[in-house]
Each structure stands twice: as structure tokens, then as C-alpha cells.
Amino acid sequence: MNMNNMINGTEKLFYNDPYLCEAECEVEDIIEKDGKYEVVLRSTPFYPEGGGQPSDIGFMDNIKVEYVYEKEDIIYHVMSEKPSNKIVNCQADFDRRVDHNQQHSGEHLMSAAFFKLYDAANAGFHLGEEYVTMDIKIKDMTEDMIKKAEREANYYVFRNEPVKTYFLTKAEAEKLPLRKAITAEGTIRMVQMGENLDYSACCGTQVRRTGEVRIIKVVKWEKNKGMTRIYIKCGLRAFKDYVIKNDYVTEIARGFSVEDTEIVNKVKNQTEEIGNLKKKISNLYNSIAESEAQALIAKTDSKIIAAEYKEEGFDFLDKLYEHLKDEEYILILSSLKDNRFLFAHNGSFDVECGKLFKEKLKEFNGRGGGNAKRAQANFPDSNSMRSFTEYLRENVIKY
Template identity: 30%
Template sequence: MRELFYYQDSMIKDFTAKVVRTGVELDGRPYVVLSNTAFYPTGGGQPHDTGYINELKVIDVEKVDEEIRHYIEGELSSLTEEVRGVLDWARRFDHMQQHTGQHILTAAFVELFDFATVSFHLGSDLVTIDLNTEHVTDEQLTLAENRANEIILENLPIETKWVTKEELSHYHLRKDVAVDEDIRLVIIPEFDYNGCGGTHPYSTGLVSSIKIMGTEKMKKNIRVSFVCGKRVLNQLAMRKRVLSDVARQLSVPEESAHEALTKVLHSAKANEKALSEAHDALLEYEAKELLNNNQHPHVAITFQNRTVQTLQKLARFIVSQNNEAMALLVSENEDKLQFVAARGSNVARSMKDVSGAILPLINGKGGGNDSFVQGGGEKSLPAIEVLQLMKNTI
């Protein structure tokens, strides 16, 4: 393994090699095995490289048994005995920045707070590490990020070394290695010693920068999301666009956007509360009118396109205004029927009888208690017919 081009020199962008063999997987994917390669296969948390072998696009790279298979688009027959491989260097260098940044940030959390990393994921937008702690403060995040960027700015060398299992005791490893042979250490002298099979640049300075983007609770761990290198600039540019758009819509300078948005949200909440109170007042008035327009205290009526929440409020206003009243309300919406049945405190009849009779007829679902039920289902019957059935039940 140590003779592979990506281990000899992680900065190799292109190479020549001989075709050892070609093949096709059972799923139909054609692949080629080369005498040597700079294409890194998926492994150790680092995604595979892409690029070209001659004119054929390399879309995936995997290590299968003891060989590295380059999965390609195109005809295998077009390959010559000797081929030229060209890496998608932007993708490879991004992966090296993120992977090395993970080493640095992980070591910073260990050095400062003894928080070990229990898992690592290198995504297309964000990188995450899961720390073996249930709580991380904003101050700790800031200190770890600052320490990581100090290591980057010091431009420390990044060394790789192949060692035997017996030689591991000579190094202060951050965690135990998972293999017994071909043990490869990635070392930032006096800062981090770690077993790793991934690709890394020559020095910490090539990581450029690290920025923590957020955290979330993951069972008994804390997941930290971050970005390194060019991804920091990409995130900054995206947030700049969003901030500029928000500031433009609020007609304020960017530095005042937070304060202006807070005022808008407070105003929106106040307006929402006022609208809700006005809506309730209208429903209360409507309830009074419905009771006044009936010769008896029972209100039975159909509506078009009223939510079940509105029906519930209206029914409660009706029965609260007259203890002898019952409210039977049905709304016919675009694709379903909804109903509410309520009784005043002096009415003995159980409203569960209403829902029990109606729900099977409309293949519906509902719930409630003896004094108040609601439900909804298919438009298998006209609303007026459902209402009549409800009236017949009581």
C-alpha cells in the first residue's frame, strides 16, 4: 500500500500507469485496475477521488480485496496498455483540507477539554465530528476553533510514517489504531499523532482556515459541524448573499439587519395575536347570531371550506352562551368532510353517539369525549346529509 502514488505524494495531480485488468461488476459497472494509482478510494471517512483515465470519466473508486477498482463511464475497449490518470484536483484538495482540518479540530478539543471524537463524516457541504460529551459551551467552541486556527497559521509540517504494531508505543496516539499491519501515522509534531489512511497536504497552512458552523445533540454526544479552506469562503459568500437580501428587503444597512428583523418579528407576532383575537370576537358574535336565529337552542348548520379548528371554536362559543344548547357543525372542504358536535353543560346526551354514527359512513377518524367530539373523512356523502344524520342521532 505504501507504494501507491497517493501515499508517495498526496499532491500528485496526474500520473501514468499500466492497465492490469478490466472487469464488469454484477450490477453492470465497468472498472479498471491499474499497476499504480493516485486516485484515492473511499475509506476512513474520506470520499473517493474522481477524474479521468485517458478520455474515460472516473466516477467512483473502491478498494475491493487487495486491488483498487476505478469505475468508469465509457467503453473499456478504448483503454490502451499504458494510460494517463488525471484527478479532479479541486475535489481532492477540498477533501484533504476537510480531512486535515478534522484532525486539527479533533486534537484541539482533546488538548483543551479532553473531548474525544467518536465519529467523523466528510459531507459535500459540511464536515461533522461527534464528541463524547453531552454539553459544549459557546466559549469552549470558540476556544477550540481559535486553537485549531493557531495550528493552521503556524504552518506546521504534516508528516506520514509507516510503523509496526510494536513501534506504536513510541508515539502518543490520540486513539488506538484499528489495524495490525500497514499502520500509517499522520503526525503534526508536538500536537497530534493519529493512525490514518487518508490523504493530507504537506503542512497545516494549506488547510487555510477552520470555522465551526453549529452543534446539535446526538444521543449522548454533541455533533459539531464545521468547514475548512475554500468551504469557509463559500459559506461566507452564501451568508453574505442572504444577509444582503434580508437587509435590502428591510431597507436597512446590513449591520442593522438583526435589529430590524427583530422588530418586524415582534410586530408580526403582535399582529397575529390581534388578528386571532378579532377572529375569536367574530366567531363569538356569529355564535350569538346563530342562537338568536333558532327557535330552539340547538344549532345545526353546514359550511364551505372552514377548518376544523374554526368549527371547534364556534361550537365552544355556542354551548358556552347557552347551557341548554347543542352545536352540530359540518364543513365541506376540497377533498374531505369535517364535523364537530358539542353540548351545553345542562345537556345529558353523549356526543360520542354522534361521532360513532358518522365516522363509519365517511371512512373517517375522530375523537373527543361525551361533551365534545370532532372528526373528518371522505366526501362520500353531501354535507347536508351528514348533518341530517347527526340530527337524527340526537
Template identity: 25%
Template sequence: MNENTIKLYDENAYSTEFTARVISCEKIEGENGQYKAVFDRTLFFPEEGGQTPDRGVVYLLSEQDIERLKTAGTSESADAFTQGENDINVLDVQIKSDIIYHYLDKELEEGSTILGKIDFSHRFSNMQQHSGEHIFSGIVNSKFGYDNVGFHLSDSIVTMDYSGQLSPEELADVELQVNRAIYENREIRAYYPSPEELADIDYRSKKELTGAVRIVEVDGYDVCACCAPHVKRTGEIGILKIVGFQNYKGGTRVSILCGKRALEFLSGEHNMIQELAGELSTSGDNIPNIVHKQQEEIATLKRSLSEAGEKLLNIEADKVPEDVRNVCLLADKDSDPNVIRRVVNRLVSEREGYCGIFFGDDESGYRFIIGCPDGLNSNDVLTQLRKSFQVRGGGKPAMVQGSIEGATSDNIMETFGQLG
């Protein structure tokens, strides 16, 4: 049975290279060319605590490589052993019962020695996000008494679920306090207290913990049980920005970004605003006013267009001889459904038969509204149309609405002409 894997990332979150002995390596059934390996120790942080795993590569070391490392000590980096085709990619890292499993794209021999190298850019980004989340959750807990009941740190976003409602103003205030803590460059300490020491520590945790408990303490802001790597000082987080929030299961879900991810997000937002400002020939801070004015102008134009469309439809309705029992009109596909409904209601009040307006075209199909006076059932028209065409929709006897495909304007007029 494999022994627990030594977690080198607990000792130093900033280390990037390590050597280890291969305890086991087995092919994964059903996965083409993937292997699951266990090392006696590792720097690779697994998927755990709501956080994605580390990325990186491992290299198989020869006897000569091992001697070189012994002679050179820490002065020789993993790059000296990289030969391209000998790189073994770490595709995933998982943990179960304190044994860490590395999912590889090549096989390793049991008992061999490897040199591992993590993608520190990815590791450090996760450290920034996770440390920022701790400060945010610590402030929410101390200020409002809400618990962090859900946490997810992916490669694109960080989300936290809190047990109570937070208003936009309250969230803005928390964001400001978190960034103040970042500017203060407070110490962040990760350690394993003894059971006696742990009993006297007031710390946050999502669940009851047994065994050794790792505590991450942000000076003056938070004390929380956590298994993940963190930055040493809050200043390394750089910045925290809330990028979204919503009510969620009676509480609040908050999305944040920290460090480089936050910078990239804000740069993207800035570039978009600058582009819009250029298109609108205005300054960035005046964009909302310009957009609001344009929305009002568009609404006015839509009303005018709708009124003109209603006049035209009424003119077409007036052209239909009074002795025509069933009336069918055609309208433009962009017609306002409210206008269509009003004209249909007018026709129903004046005629004894079915009255319908179809708006669309032969190529993309038509939408329709059909009405009739008491004693008739508009659904009977749909029954006739369905005999030859694909019709969706329905309604009450007095009025139905829906869409029709595969019918030309001539087909529709012919069907109406056959109604009793």
C-alpha cells in the same frame, strides 16, 4: 491473484499524473458499460476512512506515447495525450484487502499502459477538510478527553461525531483555536513509523490497527492514524468554520467546512444578509432587531384578527334560532382552531344537539370541530359524513376534529339537517 496496489498518493499528495500498468479489467455485471480495473500503482485515493474517492480520467497509451514520455520525462503533461473520445472517466475508486479498484466507463486491455490524471481541485479540497478535521478533533481530545467516534467527508459537508457533550461556547472556543493553528502555519507530516517507533507514539485511532500504520502528525496539535492525503502545512487549510452542531447519541455531531468550501459558504451567507438588509432598508447587523420587531407586530395582528374572527363567529351563532337543535356554521379556511373550539364549546353549552364549525372551502376541503352535550356521541356525526365523503379524524364522544374532502358547504349543511 492481484498484488497490493502501490499507493502513490502516500508518497506525494500533490502529484496529479502517473503512469501504470493494467493488471486486470473486467466488465461489471448489471452495470451498463462499467468496468472494474486494477493498476499496479495509482494516485487515485479510494473511498476510505470516511472520505469520498478522488475523481479524474485515465488515457490508454500507445507504444509511441510511451516512448514520448520516456524522452520527455516529466515535462510532458497528460493534456498532450488527451483526444476527447479516448478519455476514460474514473467513476469510482474502492479498496479491498489493499487492492484498489478503479471503476471506469470504458474497457482497458490487460497489460496495457495508462496515464492517469486526478482532479486536483477536488483532491486539494478534501485535503483541506481532512487536515482541518484532524486539528479540530485533536483539540477536542486534548481539551475535553472526547474521542472522534464517527467521521464523514462528502463532497458537500464534513461531519464528526464526538463521544461527549460540547456546548456552543466550547465549540466556539475550539473553532478559534483551530484557526489559530492554521494561522501559525504548522507542519503536517505523514509517515509510516517502524513497529518499535509506533509503540512509543501516543496517537488517536478509532479502532485497533494491525500491519503498517500511517501516522499523520500536526505539529503541536494532533497525532492520529490516517490513510488519507493531507496538506503539508496548516496555512493551506485557509480557514475552518463550524456550520452546524447537534446532540447525537449521547455526544455531539459537528459539521464543518474548510478552505474554499468555507469561503463559498460564508460568501453565500454574506450575500443573503446583504439582500435581506436591502429588502429591510437596514444594516446587516440590525436585521435581527428588525425581524424581532416584525414578529411582534405579526403576533399582535394575528391576535387582533383572531379576536375579530371570534366576534364574527359569535354573531353568526347568535343568528341561529334558539329552537334549532343541531347547529352547523361555516368559517374562513384561515380561522384560528382555538377560536373555533371556543365557539363550539359555547354552542354546546347552549344547545341540546350536535354543534359543529367547518372552516375551509369547497375546492380545497374543510377542517372541522364538532361537539355535543352529555348523552350524545360526536363520532356519530363522522359516521354519517363518511357514508358520502372522505373524512379523516376522530376524538372522544364530547368532541371530534378532523378534515373532509369532496363535500360542498351545501352537502355539509344537508348532513347536519338530517341528524336526529
């Protein structure tokens, strides 16, 4: 690599303007590596992956730039083809850059809100395709705390404060009211939001004013390694999320024939009603199963109870079993509705159900298992299940 003219590394044009995505740049070197070409430019509008932010992608002389990374102050543009010109036209994906600016600055503002309200630091940050995650050093976070922080962060957005970036020595940077200790060495790039909203060391791209973040929305949260992981969407992502969810709400409200504000109560009432109906059905089903069990016992003239059901599913077989499991019979129960099979007894017979299934079930295309007293199986079709039933009758059951 020609390093004579790159003592200070690749010039980062995106630091001059966080929205600059197109430029004519000079090729310094092209390295072939792992079937790809890594192009080094004297200057670049492409942001390299780092600081929790993904890299830019785009085109160089109409050749796709697939990934960008930085090593020892040199930025490498990974491509499947190499450019042929010394001066190349670079076009980073503008929409992706705007999105990353909004998400990254939104994360700074949300972190600043948690720090101001609860003196809690952000221990980790990741900018993903769907949302931004941030790990806040609070173990027992409450919903009210999160909502308060969300309101505070959006207040910072609405204030439309300027966002400044500059470089300091580590000693100079540590004199600022930082919300997080600096671990890097050497020259530190600082991001300052407003006069006193937030001071953070950061290598990522940011908006120029906090108002450009538009809005910050917490979409979910969870406990994670003694902290709370917060998921947020900012700017256009938050708007798209709102549109989708508003469509859901509108459709649900229309289906229930209620106003949006009445959906929760309607769902609660219907859930309670469904729960009560399920209990009634379960009790009725259990009574039917009990009656069926007594009928099966009355009409059998051996130690085998075999029954095949066309309309009933496996849940009915399960209820039948509960009423027959203590009786001295071998049970062969099958459901044609879902091609499931139950084989069981009360322990009085020299038949190990689970072992038998393990040894023979595959021969009949069945899948399942169980213990010595009970086993169950699924079959791809009723013919396979009936063949297995016949096998049990002819080769296993001698009662």
C-alpha cells in the same frame, strides 16, 4: 487475478503527492461483477473510500470511474465500461481531491483543538458532500467551548505548519503523543501536523501545510449518543457558505433598511411586535367568534347549528366550536376558504362522529377523523364538502 507482481498491493500515487490526480497506469486485471467492471491497476492516483473519506472519482481513458475501493491492499476502480488499453490515462477529479484534502486536514486540526483544550477525543468522523461531522466525547458542550476550539483550530491553520506522513510499526507509532489510540494492526500510516500540533493514524489524503486548509468554520452542533456532534466546513466550502450567508444578511438588512449589525435587534423587535399583534388579533377573533356563536344559537329553531363560511378559515371554526361545545346542539361547520369541515356535539346525541367519518368520509373524497364527540375533515373541493353535509342532514341527523 495476476498477483505475482502485486505482492505489496496497488501502489498509491496519492501518498507521494496529495494533489497528484493524473498518471499513466498499467492495467493488471479487469473483473466483471454485478454488471460493472472493476479495474485493477499496478499503480493509481485514485484514492479509495476509507477512513471516513469518500473515494475519488474521475476518468480512465475518458471512461468514467464511478467509485474506488480497497480490499486486502488491492484497489478496485468501478466502471460501467472497461478500458481496452494496457496503459491507461487516469484523471481523478482535482477539485474534489483538493476539497477532501482541506476537509480531512481541517477535521484533524479541529480534533486537535478539542483534545488540547478539553482533553476530549474524536470518536467518529465522516466527510460528507455538504459538511464534515465529528463526534467529540463531551456530553454537555457549550457554545463558548465550541467557539474557543474553533479559534484554536484556525490558529493552527494560520501558523501554516508542515504536514508530514510516514509509516511506522504499531509499536513505534504508540510511542508518539497520539490524541487517539490506534486500533489497526500492522504498518501504520501516521499524519503529523507541525512539530507537536497533532499526531494521528490516518489513511486519508491531507494538505501539505496547514495553511492550505484556509479556514475552519463550525456551522452547527447537536447532542448525539452521549457526545456532541460538530458540523464543520473548511476551505472553499467555508468560503461558499460565507458568500451565501452574507448575501442573505445583505438582503435582509436592505429589506429592513438597517446596517448588518442591527439586523438581530430589528428582528427581535419585530418578532415582539408581531407577537403582541397576534395576541390582539386572537382576542378580537375570539370576541367575533363568541358573538357569532350567540347569533347562531338565537336563529336556530332545531338541535342543529349549521353554518358555512366563505372568507373564514378552519381556525375560526375552531373558535366557534369552543363557544358552542358545551351547548346541546349538533354542529355542522364548514369553511369554503380551505374546504375543511367540523362535525361535533356535546355528548347528548346518539351520533359517533369519528366512527361515522371512518365509515363514510371516503365516499365523498374526504380525509379526516376524530372521536365520538368531534371529528374534522379536509375535502378536495367545496362540492364534495357540501355533498357530505347533505348526506349528514338526510341520513344521520334526526333532530
